[in-house]
Every structure is written in structure tokens, then in C-alpha cells.
Amino acid sequence: MEDVVISVLHRTMVAGTPLLLGTVGEVICERSGILNLGVEGVMSVGAVVAFIVTYITGSPWLGLLAAISAGMILSVLHAFASVTLQANQVVSGLALTMIGLGLSGMLGKPYVGKPLAVKMNDVAIPWLSDIPFIGPLFFKQSPFFYMAIILALAAWFFLERTLPGIKVRSAGENPRATETQGVNVTLLRYACVITGGAFSAMAGAHLSTSYSKSWIEGMTAGRGWIVIALTIFSLWNPGKAIMGAFLFGGVFVLQYLLQPIGISPNFLAMLPYLATLLILLAMSLRDRRRLNAPAQLGEPYKRGER
Amino acid sequence: MRKIETLEMVNISKSFQGKFANQGINLKINSGEILGLLGENGAGKTTLMNILYGLYQPDSGEIKINGKNVRITSPIDSIQQGIGMVHQHFMLIQNHSVIENIALGYYKTPFFFPKIRIHEKVVEFSRKFSFAIEPYKKVWQLSAGEQQRVEIIKALLNGADLLILDEPTSVLTPQEIKELFRILNDMKNEGHMIILISHKLDEIMDICDRVTVLQKGKIAGHADTAGMDKKSLARMMIGRDVLFNVNREPLPKGEQVLKVSNLHVLGDKGISAVKDVSFDVFANEIFGIAGVAGNGQKELAEAITGIRPVRSGTVFAGLKNITNMSPRKIYDHGVSHVPEERIKFGIAPGLFLYDNAILKQHHLKKFSRKMFLEYGRIKNHTRDLVDSYNVAAHSIEVQIRNLSGGNIQKLILGREISEKPSLLVASHPTYGLDVGATEYLREQLLKRRREGGAVLLFSEDLDEIFELCDRIAVMFQGEFTGILDSSDSEKLSDIGLMMAGSVRY
Ligand SMILES: Nc1ncnc2c1ncn2[C@@H]1O[C@H](COP(=O)(O)OP(=O)(O)OP(=O)(O)O)[C@@H](O)[C@H]1O
Ligand SMILES: [Mg+2]
Numbered sequence: 001m002e003d004v005v006i007s008v009l010h011r012t013m014v015a016g017t018p019l020l021l022g023t024v025g026e027v028i029c030e031r032s033g034i035l036n037l038g039v040e041g042v043m044s045v046g047a048v049v050a051f052i053v054t055y056i057t058g059s060p061w062l063g064l065l066a067a068i069s070a071g072m073i074l075s076v077l078h079a080f081a082s083v084t085l086q087a088n089q090v091v092s093g094l095a096l097t098m099i100g101l102g103l104s105g106m107l108g109k110p111y112v113g114k115p116l117a118v119k120m121n122d123v124a125i126p127w128l129s130d131i132p133f134i135g136p137l138f139f140k141q142s143p144f145f146y147m148a149i150i151l152a153l154a155a156w157f158f159l160e161r162t163l164p165g166i167k168v169r170s171a172g173e174n175p176r177a178t179e180t181q182g183v184n185v186t187l188l189r190y191a192c193v194i195t196g197g198a199f200s201a202m203a204g205a206h207l208s209t210s211y212s213k214s215w216i217e218g219m220t221a222g223r224g225w226i227v228i229a230l231t232i233f234s235l236w237n238p239g240k241a242i243m244g245a246f247l248f249g250g251v252f253v254l255q256y257l258l259q260p261i262g263i264s265p266n267f268l269a270m271l272p273y274l275a276t277l278l279i280l281l282a283m284s285l286r287d288r289r290r291l292n293a294p295a296q297l298g299e300p301y302k303r304g305e306r
Numbered sequence: 307m308r309k310i311e312t313l314e315m316v317n318i319s320k321s322f323q324g325k326f327a328n329q330g331i332n333l334k335i336n337s338g339e340i341l342g343l344l345g346e347n348g349a350g351k352t353t354l355m356n357i358l359y360g361l362y363q364p365d366s367g368e369i370k371i372n373g374k375n376v377r378i379t380s381p382i383d384s385i386q387q388g389i390g391m392v393h394q395h396f397m398l399i400q401n402h403s404v405i406e407n408i409a410l411g412y413y414k415t416p417f418f419f420p421k422i423r424i425h426e427k428v429v430e431f432s433r434k435f436s437f438a439i440e441p442y443k444k445v446w447q448l449s450a451g452e453q454q455r456v457e458i459i460k461a462l463l464n465g466a467d468l469l470i471l472d473e474p475t476s477v478l479t480p481q482e483i484k485e486l487f488r489i490l491n492d493m494k495n496e497g498h499m500i501i502l503i504s505h506k507l508d509e510i511m512d513i514c515d516r517v518t519v520l521q522k523g524k525i526a527g528h529a530d531t532a533g534m535d536k537k538s539l540a541r542m543m544i545g546r547d548v549l550f551n552v553n554r555e556p557l558p559k560g561e562q563v564l565k566v567s568n569l570h571v572l573g574d575k576g577i578s579a580v581k582d583v584s585f586d587v588f589a590n591e592i593f594g595i596a597g598v599a600g601n602g603q604k605e606l607a608e609a610i611t612g613i614r615p616v617r618s619g620t621v622f623a624g625l626k627n628i629t630n631m632s633p634r635k636i637y638d639h640g641v642s643h644v645p646e647e648r649i650k651f652g653i654a655p656g657l658f659l660y661d662n663a664i665l666k667q668h669h670l671k672k673f674s675r676k677m678f679l680e681y682g683r684i685k686n687h688t689r690d691l692v693d694s695y696n697v698a699a700h701s702i703e704v705q706i707r708n709l710s711g712g713n714i715q716k717l718i719l720g721r722e723i724s725e726k727p728s729l730l731v732a733s734h735p736t737y738g739l740d741v742g743a744t745e746y747l748r749e750q751l752l753k754r755r756r757e758g759g760a761v762l763l764f765s766e767d768l769d770e771i772f773e774l775c776d777r778i779a780v781m782f783q784g785e786f787t788g789i790l791d792s793s794d795s796e797k798l799s800d801i802g803l804m805m806a807g808s809v810r811y
Contacts, residue, residue, distance in 0.1 A: 163409065163420045170399050170410050177397035180361065181411030181460075182385040295401060303380075304362050306395075306707050 002133070008253060009137055013145060014211060016249025018043070018203035020148040022227035023234060023241040024155045025199020031159060031236055032192035033172035035298040037093025038078050039200045040224025041100020042071050046204025048104040051215040052111060060120040060209045064202065071201025072194045074100060079193040083186055086300035097224065105217045116213035120144065120206075144206040148245075151199070155238035168192060172294030175301040185301065200224070222269070229276040235283070235292045248272045309388040310467040310499065311372050312336050318367035320353055322708065325700050326523045327353040331367070333518060333525075337467070340490065340500045342510040342531070344543050345520035346740045347712025348698030351503050352394055354520070355470050359391045360384040390466025392474045394503075394711050394738070395649060396457045398445045404456050405441040412463050432459055436485050438600075447574035450646040450734065451477040451599020451766055462489065469493065472503045473711070476737050477646070479598050479766045479805075487513050505712070505740050507536045519543055544742045552748045552773055554755075560589025562624070563729045563760040564610070564641075569619035571602075571609040578617070579605035581784040587729065592751060592761040594775030594792075596768060597805055602784035603764045604646060607733050610762070611643040612636040613651070623729060637666050642722040646733035646764070652718045655707035659699055660688040662706045663721055670725075691720040696743065712738045723750055730754060733764040748774060768801065782807040 022039055029036045046067040054063030074096065081092035122142050129139040159165040167188060170178040175185045203223070208215050226248055233248075234240035251272055255265040315333040319326065327350045335341045343351050356362045358369065360378040368375050371387060378384045384391075398407050408428055409420040416423050425441055432439045437455045445453060454477050461469060469490075475483045490500055490513060504510055510517060511531055519526040519542045527542055540548040564587040573579030579602045587593040597603055608614035610621055612633035621629045623639045637643075645651035653662045664673050664684055673684050688702045695716040699709055706714060715738050722730060735751070736744045751761055751774060765771050771778055772792065779789045780801060787804040788811035790797050803809040 161419055161421075163415050163417050166402075166406050166410055166420060170402065170406075173399045173401050174397075177399055178410065180359070180381050180391070180393065180397045182382050183410070184380070184382055 006133065006136055008257065010141075011253045012246055012250040013137065013141060014249070015252040016246035017142070017145045017148050018206045018211070018223055019226055019230060019248055020152055020241060020245035021144070021203040021206065022200050022224065023230040023245055024148070024152045024238050025196035025203075026227050026231045027234070027236050027238050027241060028155060028159070028168065028199075029192050029196030030231060030297055031172045031294055032168045032189045033175060033294055033296045033299070033301070034079070034082050034189055034193050035089045035093060036075070036078055036096070036193060036196055037090060037228060038075070038096025038100060038224075039196075039227045040220055040222070041097035041104075042074050042197050042200040043100075043204040043207070043224045043227075044104040044218075044220045045074055045100045045107075046071050046201025047208040047219060048108040048111075048204075048215055049201070050205035051116070051208040052107065054116055054118070054209050055111060055114065058118055060116075060118060060205075063209050064120075064205045067201040067205040068198045071197040071199075071204070073197075074201075075194050075197025076190075078197075079190045082300065083189045083193070086302055089298050089300070101218075108215045108217060111215050112217065114214070116209065119213040120210040142206070142210040144202070144210050147202070149242065152238045152242050159238065169294070172296060175296060179303070200227070203227075226272050229273050232293075233272075233276045233279050235279075236294065237292070248275075309371075310337060312370075313468055313499065314370040314373075315354070315358065316368050316370060318354065318357060318364045318369075320350075320357060320362060320364050323700060323704075326350075328357070328364070329523045331520075331523075331525055335468070335499050335501065337497045337499050338494055339516065340494055340502060340514045342514035342517035343501055343503045343520065344505075344507075344510065344517055344539065345526075346544055346698070347716065347738070347743060348710040349520040350523040351520055352472055352710060355391065355472055355501065355503065358384065359389060359470060385464075385466075388467035389470065390461045390464050390468070391470040392457050392461045392472060394472040396453050398453055398456060400446040401444060403442050403444055404439055404448075407445060407456060408441075408460055408463065411460055428459070428463070431463060435459070435462070435489060437482065443575070449599045449604040450737075451479070451482075454478055454599075455482070458486065465493075466498070468499050468501070470501045470503075473505065473738055474502070475504060475506065475509060477599060477734055477766055480768055481598075481802075483509065505738065505744070507539050507741060510539065511536060521545075540741050543740065546742075548741045548745050550741075550745075552745075552752060554592075554752060554774065554776075557590040557756065559591065560758055560760075562622075563587050563589050563591075564762065565620075565622040566610065567620050567622075569606070569609065569621065570617040571605045571614060572617055573602075573605055579784050580609065582619075583784075583786055584619075585779060585786065585789060587760045587762055589728070589758045589760050590755055591776045592755055592763055592774050594763045594765065594771040594778040595781055596765065596771050596778055596801065597781035599766055601781045603733070603781055605784075606781070607643070607646070607731055607762075607764055610636075611641060611645075611731055613645075634666060640728035642666075642725065642727035642730050644718055644722050644730070644732040644735050646737075648715055648718055648737070649707075653706050653714060656705055659692070659697075659702040659704060659706050659709075659717065660685050662717060663688040663691055663702075665721065667721070667725065691717060691724060695720040696746070712740055712743060715739055716743055719747060719750075723754065726754070726757070726759065728758075729760045729762060731762045731764075734766070735763070736765075736767070736770060772798070780804040787811070 049070040050063035050067035053066040054060045078092055078096050081087040082089045120142055125139040129135040167183050171185050171188050179185050207219055230244050234244040251268055255268045259265050313335050318328055318331040320328040345351050357364045360380045360383050369378055405421050409415045409424055439455055458474055514531050516530050518528050567584050569580055569583045571580035609616050612631055616630050623641050626639050628636050628639055668674055673680055697713045697716045775792050777791055780787045797811055800809045
């Protein structure tokens with residue numbers, strides 16, 4: 001029995017990993033005031049690039065690096081549209097998703113159905129992984145898992161306890177006031193969007209080189225959208241995102257687990273969004289300001305106006 | 307040695323939508339000088355200073371520091387040159403704490419743990435300066451006066467060589483203004499240069515060495531304050547004589563318009579902000595509430611006008627119990643409101659002038675029929691307001707956010723007074739108005755009084771309170787330390803002590 005529990009929880013951690021990576025990136029991006037709905041597309045490109053490079057070089061780490069670079073480059077498009085051109089961020093983000101999905105499908109065509117010879121192997125942390133129950137859950141995981149947790153904590157620390165963190169949050173709240181304090185809002189927002197892209201691509205790399213070791217079109221399966229929901233669910237706080245990601249990861253696992261006993265996976269797939277709505281409802285009933293949404297999220301900032 | 311010895315603006319022009327806000331402006335200032343910048347609402351003062359600070363780009367003209375041309379394309383450049391600015395519309399992040407707001411722009415803020423590590427410095431600075439601030443309060447919880455303190459501290463901490471202050475004292479108390487001016491004088495003696503924009507001519511006379519007057523975007527003249535007085539300054543500004551003193555003739559007390567009994571109201575942190583306050587206001591009366599910002603005035607005004615829930619106690623407008631009614635219902639019962647935070651509560655910044663002219667009034671018969679607005683009439687009404695309150699705007703079809711601060715205020719005042727409310731609750735109504743507009747507003751308030759209306763006036767400006775009010779209540783830590791008759795000069799001389807809570811009547 002204990003084995004079953006451990007196995008389910010372990011798979012929950014695995015399923016939550018890409019969600020956490022994506023969410024941390026999106027939190028940073030949105031905290032600076034830019035809404036990026038392109039996560040699904042960037043994740044997909046990250047997955048295919050990581051796969052191809054790993055397939056060719058045999059190194060999943062090179063694959064990861066390549067994926068991150070691809071994610072960053074792709075996000076520049078969104079940054080350019082929303083920061084420089086001050087375009088509608090919803091439209092630009094959706095376009096990014098389309099581009100990303102199309103691009104990854106095209107690039108990946110020759111690789112469909114080919115398995116990787118090497119994948120990103122799980123790493124057991126000495127000593128800690130021997131602790132009963134906890135050990136196998138938290139300390140016998142893929143490097144992506146450790147990176148996700150560390151990056152989430154680091155992002156929290158960055159946003160809440162450093163000066164550039166204050167600048168990022170200020171830019172999302174009131175870009176004009178931020179600029180008057182001598183902050184280059186344009187540069188800052190570019191950096192945040194690009195960072196967000198790097199995180200999304202990492203999440204993709206996890207899917208194709210660790211979670212599974214193959215590429216199929218559409219393998220991101222809506223995770224990018226769950227990331228958007230999770231960002232809200234965790235109230236734009238990377239710390240809370242850790243909880244949220246593994247909660248939503250659990251739902252993923254349940255989809256497979258409960259299917260045999262007649263619970264529709266479609267119903268479960270709906271749960272993350274439902275949970276997000278409920279959280280929003282509950283929080284806004286309590287106190288609107290506690291929601292924490294950046295005040296200028298999604299609003300183009302035009303310099304030199306009032 | 308300072309980085310800036312002299313600063314020149316040469317032939318600066320800037321237009322918005324084809325209309326000049328600044329035209330061919332030349333300005334020079336040397337270190338160790340305080341220059342006053344004067345002009346009517348909409349004359350272009352803020353625009354000019356925003357150009358200097360890098361927020362706007364001029365259409366033509368150049369800026370010279372120590373005789374050399376400099377390019378200032380953003381505040382990053384101007385800060386680097388040694389320029390600092392206190393903005394007319396506070397540049398504060400509402401959802402952040404005071405300390406985060408200060409950390410954002412303070413040049414000494416460390417990378418790690420910024421809030422904790424500058425905390426002490428900030429508290430010490432504000433104490434030295436007797437500017438009380440609560441570092442961990444969120445800005446949205448602060449009154450306008452408290453926000454102004456934060457805005458000033460932000461600029462002073464950085465100790466710029468050229469400090470621009472755009473109406474820094476509009477909602478400060480006389481005591482705070484004195485402190486600020488003491489610091490400015492110290493800075494001047496250390497060789498800093500300061501540009502001060504203010505509509506309070508006494509202040510200008512008090513602290514400035516020279517003044518430059520703008521009129522409709524152009525320089526109307528320069529003068530040394532030594533050879534000037536208030537009257538001549540005003541004449542330079544608006545081209546006619548201004549009456550500084552109003553004539554408040556005695557009137558018999560009318561019927562009761564507002565009765566507040568045992569009112570308790572919570573502040574934003576859930577701590578009680580108004581404690582057991584009772585008073586009444588009668589027709590033909592202006593009732594003033596004086597006090598240092600942050601002593602519950604904001605909460606009291608908001609509770610009466612329905613923006614903030616009343617914890618216990620009652621508010622009656624005439625015979626009608628309006629306690630905890632919606633703002634709209636309260637408005638329908640004849641209570642109108644000029645809020646202290648005009649941008650946040652007074653207007654919808656992105657809407658046109660004519661939309662803003664009928665906020666809260668759209669449902670009145672004269673502006674709408676059934677579901678549909680009567681834009682023809684609305685626009686006519688707006689034109690009337692713009693004319694009578696002398697609102698400087700290119701047209702009534704511009705977003706109201708593009709108006710200058712004083713002109714926004716004029717429109718709000720016109721809107722709230724024109725429907726002849728039985729009670730006008732006004733917080734800092736002359737906030738940002740030029741001398742001509744202030745004179746006009748005071749006339750309007752007194753006219754309401756004469757016509758049987760009543761005004762509940764919140765202000766930090768004691769002169770204004772003394773001049774306009776029949777009775778004056780002093781507020782300290784959520785309580786009234788006394789209600790005085792404005793003819794009672796003996797007790798009135800203690801008003802400073804009452805504001806500090808050490809004397810009660
Ligand atoms: N961004 C903008 N877009 C359009 N018009 C603007 C803009 N900024 C300023 N203006 C216009 O320029 C003129 C000058 O405005 P400015 O704010 O400089 O006046 P001001 O002298 O500071 O007045 P006040 O004393 O009321 O603050 C006004 O008519 C205003 O409507
Ligand atoms: Mg101005």
C-alpha cells in the first residue's frame with residue numbers, strides 16, 4: 001500500500017515540475033506588467049528543441065541549454081510587440097502560442113516516434129534519499145524537479161527581498177511612477193518577458209527529455225494554459241506556486257488513476273481552471289486588494305503621456 | 307563642488323495635439339538660488355518641468371548644464387545629471403508600502419534586503435525633519451497629506467543638485483511647510499538649486515529669490531521677489547487684481563442639514579480612525595474641520611459620503627437617515643463630495659471631459675431619457691461648466707487626464723457645486739488652484755452659503771479655514787478636540803495645540 005501511495009505522490013511531483021517551472025516564469029513576467037499568453041507555444045518549442053539537440057548530441061544538458069535559448073529568442077517577439085510596439089498583449093500572446101505550436105510541429109516532424117537513447121536521468125541525493133517515505137518522494141527526482149524548486153524559491157527571494165525585485169513589481173503596478181525613479185521600464189520588462197520564456201522552455205525540455213523521452217506533436221497538452229491559471233491561483237507569488245503546481249500536478253495523475261473507475265478525464269482536466277475560479281471568487285469576496293494582481297497587468301505603457 | 311553650477315533651458319517649445327503647452331521658453335538658474343515658477347492653471351509649468359526631468363521630449367529647444375548642451379531623454383538621464391523632482395500628481399505605487407516606494411528610487415538602497423536595510427535611515431530622516439511617516443503602511447491607506455510627505459521624503463533623501471518641486475505643499479500643514487522650507491533653505495545655502503512651483507504666493511514671497519511667470523505657455527516675465535509683493539505677483543500672473551480676503555457677512559443659522567452622532571469608522575488597517583464624533587451643520591454655514599493629515603479626516607469624509615462603511619453611530623442629512631447608504635443615494639439626498647484624492651475618486655481619467663462632467667448625475671432627467679444619455683445637453687452643460695469655472699482645455703472632447711491638475715480640480719468643483727447641493731463635503735477644495743480660481747471658488751462657496759446651502763470643509767490650510775468657516779472643529783487621532791466659533795479669537799489662538807491634542811475645549 002505504501003508503495004502505491006509513494007508511487008502516486010512521486011508521479012505527482014513529476015507532473016507538477018513543468019507546471020512549476022512555467023508558473024515561476026509567468027509570475028516574473030506578469031509581475032512586471034506584461035501578460036504572456038504564449039506559454040503553451042514556447043513550452044512546445046522548448047520541448048522539440050530540447051529533444052532534437054539531445055537526440056543529435058546525446059546530451060540532455062545541451063538539449064536544455066538549446067531549449068532555453070530558443071525560448072528566450074521566441075519571447076523577444078512578444079516583448080517587442082507588447083513593450084516596444086505597445087500592442088494588445090492578449091493578441092500578441094495568442095499569436096506566440098500559434099507560432100510556437102506550428103513551429104514545433106514542423107521542426108519535430110522527422111523525429112516523431114523516435115525514442116531518445118539517453119534522457120535526463122533521475123538523481124538520488126546521498127543520505128537524504130534514504131529517509132523513508134520523504135526520501136524517494138523528494139530526493140530521488142529528475143534534476144528538473146530540483147531546479148524547479150530552487151528557482152521558485154529564488155524567484156520569491158528575488159521579488160520580495162531584493163531591489164531589482166521591487167523594481168519589477170513597481171513596473172507592474174505603476175510603470176510611470178517607476179520610470180520617474182530612474183528605472184528603465186522598457187529594459188526591465190524585456191528582461192522579465194525573456195526570463196519567462198526561458199522558464200517555459202525549460203518546462204518543455206522536461207516534458208521531452210525527462211518526463212517522456214520522445215516527441216509527439218501537441219505533447220504539451222494544455223499545460224501552458226494551466227500555467228496561466230496557476231499564476232493567478234498562486235496569487236502571483238512564486239512561493240505559493242510550489243503548492244499550486246503540485247496540487248495541479250496531482251490532478252494530472254488522478255486523470256489516469258480515476259479513468260478506470262469511470263470518472264471522465266475531461267472532468268478532471270477541468271479542475272485546475274475551476275479551482276482557479278474558486279480561489280479568485282473566495283479571495284475577492286474577502287478583500288479585493290489581497291488578490292495581488294499587478295495593477296497595470298496587460299496595459300500597454302506609453303512613455304511621454306500622462 | 308556641485309555637479310550643476312548653472313542650468314539653462316533655451317527656446318523650449320512643446321505642443322500637444324497642435325496646441326502649444328510651452329512656446330519658446332528661456333529659463334536660467336544658478337546654484338544657490340531658489341526660483342519660483344508661477345502661472346495660472348494650465349499655463350504649462352508642469353509640462354516645462356517634465357521636459358527638464360526627461361518625462362517629455364521638447365519639440366524644439368535645448369537644455370544646457372554649466373554651459374554645455376545635454377540630452378535628457380528620460381528620468382534616468384536627469385537623475386544622473388543630478389536633478390530630482392517632486393511631482394504634482396504623486397508618483398507613488400499605491401499597492402506598495404511606504405518603504406518600498408522610497409527604496410525604489412533611493413540611490414543608496416542595497417541590492418539585498420532593501421526594505422530592512424534602509425528602514426532605519428528613513429525613519430531617522432523623517433524624524434529629523436519632523437515628517438511623521440509609517441514605513442510599513444501601504445500607500446493606498448494614506449491620506450493625501452501623508453502621501454505628499456512620502457513624495458517629498460523620496461526626493462530629499464536623494465539630495466539632488468537641482469530639486470524641482472511641483473506644488474509640494476498643496477496638502478501640507480503650516481508646520482510641515484515651515485519644516486520643508488527650513489530644509490530647502492539649508493540646501494540652498496549648501497549650493498543646491500531649487501525650482502518651486504506653487505500657487506500660494508506667500509510661500510513664493512517667503513522662500514524664492516526670483517520668480518518666473520508663465521502665461522499660456524509663454525514667459526510673461528521675470529522678477530526678483532525682493533521688489534515685489536503678493537498683489538503685484540498676482541497681477542503679473544493673471545493680468546488683473548485679485549482679492550485675497552473674502553467678505554463673509556453674518557447670516558442667521560438655518561435649519562439643520564447634517565447631523566452626525568457618535569460616529570465610529572474604521573481605517574484601512576481595521577483600526578478605528580474616527581472615534582465617537584458628533585456634530586451638526588446648519589444651512590447658511592460653512593463648517594471647517596482642521597487637523598494634521600492622517601487624523602481621521604479622510605475616513606470621516608468618506609463615511610459621510612458613503613464611500614466607507616460606518617461602524618456605529620448615525621448620519622442624518624436633514625431628516626433622512628443616510629447612514630451606510632450607497633454614495634449615489636447619498637448624493638440624491640443632496641450631499642455632494644469633492645474628494646481629497648481627485649484622480650482616484652473624483653474623475654474617470656480615460657473618459658472625455660463631458661463624461662466626467664456628469665459623473666453621479668447621469669441619471670438626472672436633464673441628462674438622460676430612459677436608458678439613453680442626451681449627449682447634446684450633456685455637452686452644453688459641460689461647456690457652461692468650462693466657461694464659468696474657467697477650465698483651460700483644448701476642447702471638451704479630450705480625455706480629462708490630459709488636463710492640468712488645477713483644471714481637473716476646477717471641473718470637479720463645478721460639477722459638485724452646480725447642482726446646488728444642500729451640503730457640499732469638500733476636502734482641500736482649493737488644492738492646486740491658481741489665485742484667480744481660488745478667489746472664484748471661495749466666492750462660490752460663500753454664494754452657496756448665502757443661498758441656504760451648507761459646506762463641510764476639510765483643510766490643512768488654516769488661513770483658508772479661518773477665512774471661510776463659521777465654526778471650526780479640530781480633529782486629532784480620530785476625535786474632535788473641540789468645536790470653536792470662528793469669532794472666538796481667544797480659543798482660536800490655541801488651535802495649534804488642539805491639533806496636537808494637548809488642549810481640548
Ligand atoms: N500629455 C498631454 N496631452 C495633452 N495635453 C497635455 C498633456 N500634458 C499637458 N497638456 C496640456 O498642456 C497644458 C499645460 O499643462 P500643465 O500641466 O503644464 O499646466 P500647469 O501650469 O502645470 O497647471 P496647474 O497649475 O493646473 O498644474 C494644459 O492645457 C494641458 O491640458
Ligand atoms: Mg501643474
